[in-house]
Amino acid sequence: MTILFLITAVVILASAVMVVSSRNLVHAALWLVSALFGVAVLYALLDAGFMAVVQVVIYIGAIAILFIFAVMLTRREMRDTGPGLNKNWWVSAVMSILTFGGLAYLLSSWSGFSQTSADIPVGFDAVTALGEALISPDAFVLPFEVASVMLVAALVGAVYIAFNPRIGDTRK
Amino acid sequence: MIPLSWYLILSAALFSIGLFGVLARRNAIAILLGIELMLNAVNINLVAFWRYLDPVRITGQVFAIIVFAVAAAEVAVGLALVISVYRNRKTVVADELDMMKW
Numbered sequence: 001m002t003i004l005f006l007i008t009a010v011v012i013l014a015s016a017v018m019v020v021s022s023r024n025l026v027h028a029a030l031w032l033v034s035a036l037f038g039v040a041v042l043y044a045l046l047d048a049g050f051m052a053v054v055q056v057v058i059y060i061g062a063i064a065i066l067f068i069f070a071v072m073l074t075r076r077e078m079r080d081t082g083p084g085l086n087k088n089w090w091v092s093a094v095m096s097i098l099t100f101g102g103l104a105y106l107l108s109s110w111s112g113f114s115q116t117s118a119d120i121p122v123g124f125d126a127v128t129a130l131g132e133a134l135i136s137p138d139a140f141v142l143p144f145e146v147a148s149v150m151l152v153a154a155l156v157g158a159v160y161i162a163f164n165p166r167i168g169d170t171r172k
Numbered sequence: 173m174i175p176l177s178w179y180l181i182l183s184a185a186l187f188s189i190g191l192f193g194v195l196a197r198r199n200a201i202a203i204l205l206g207i208e209l210m211l212n213a214v215n216i217n218l219v220a221f222w223r224y225l226d227p228v229r230i231t232g233q234v235f236a237i238i239v240f241a242v243a244a245a246e247v248a249v250g251l252a253l254v255i256s257v258y259r260n261r262k263t264v265v266a267d268e269l270d271m272m273k274w
Contacts (some may be wrong), residue, residue, distance in 0.1 A: 001173070001174065002174060005174050005178065006185075009178075009182050012182070012186060013182070013186065013189070015243060016186055016189040016190065016209050017189060019189075019193060019205055019206070019209060020189055020190070020192055020193030020197065020202070020205075020209075020238070021197070025201055025202060027200060028202060028205055029205065032182055032205055032208060032209070035186075035209065035212070036208075036212065037215060038173065039212050039215070042179070042216055042219075044183075046179075046219050046220060046222075047223060047227075048219050048223065048233060050233070051215075051219055051233060051236060051237075054237070056242060058240055058244060059212075059240075059243075062244065063207055063208065063243065063247050066247055066248070066251060066266055067201065067204070067205065067208075067247070067251070069251075070201055070245055070251040070254060071201055072201070072213050072227060072254075073255055073258070074254060074258040074264050076203065076257060083198070084197060084198065084199070085196045085197060085198065085203070086196060086197070086198050086266075086267060088196075089195075089196040091186035091195075092191075092192050093192060093196070095191065095192075095195060096188040096191045096192035096195070097188065097190065099187070099188075099191055100188035102183060102187060103184040103187070104184055105186070106246045107177070107180050107181070107184065108177075108235070112176065112225070113177045113180070114175045114177050114225030115174065115175065115176045115177075115224055115225070116173050116175055116176070116224070117174075117176070117223055118184045118223070118224060118227050119225065119227075120227045120228075121228065123216050123232065124227070124229065126227070129228075129271055130230045130234065130237075133230045133231075133234055134234060134237070139234075140234045141236060143234070144234075144238075147238050147241040147242075148241075148243075150193075150241065151241055151244065151245055153245075154244075154245030154246075154248050154249050155236045155248055156215060156243075157201060157249055157252070158248040158249050158251070159254035161249070161252040161253055161256050162251075162252035162255045162256055164256075
């Protein structure tokens with residue numbers, strides 16, 4: 001279990017570094033698939049099987065593929081031009097290292113930091129509980145419906161923005 | 173058994189790498205890739221808290237599913253905007269998209 005976690009963590013972090021550093025965007029998108037798959041393995045390690053499946057289907061199957069399509073639609077030519085990082089990239093590096101240090105300091109001062117996992121009761125089915133929580137009026141039916149309305153609105157907006165060639169045209 | 177802290181440190185590291193990508197990359201699509209990494213770090217935290225603190229109430233997983241929906245919407249709208257900008261300006265480099273600079 002520990003070995004599996006460590007291997008997965010190394011894969012996730014290495015893939016994430018490649019996502020932000022690789023100059024070829026198609027490679028970056030494929031490294032993102034690797035990182036997302038590592039996160040799915042983490043969900044399986046955390047006994048959240050449904051989340052692992054959803055991660056693979058939605059993130060890898062839809063979002064990462066959408067990224068690859070967008071990269072291919074927006075390349076002027078097959079080679080990439082210019083540097084991948086902007087001039088002040090070291091400021092960003094310092095900022096992200098400071099963020100990591102701050103988060104680690106904050107978390108280590110929390111009393112539940114080194115907590116071991118709680119016991120799942122015998123006969124408890126997380127998928128059933130999740131499904132009931134998502135449609136029960138006592139639980140999360142309202143956020144669930146709001147999320148579906150938001151998805152519809154976002155997709156209609158995305159189609160409108162990407163389809164209408166006059167939107168955002170600043171050339172006179 | 174793995175203590176909760178390992179998951180928290182891993183997700184903090186993933187969040188920081190994503191933050192670096194958002195701040196340092198020039199290509200708008202690469203910035204969106206960084207945002208995806210950050211959202212995934214948040215999701216690892218939510219599921220780990222669900223498993224370690226309160227597995228009977230399913231709140232953490234419900235939150236993570238809402239984050240999935242938000243991420244899907246964000247990617248759809250963001251990539252549509254990038255494609256629209258590319259169609260009009262023939263570039264997706266964030267430095268060159270200065271039409272709102274006065």
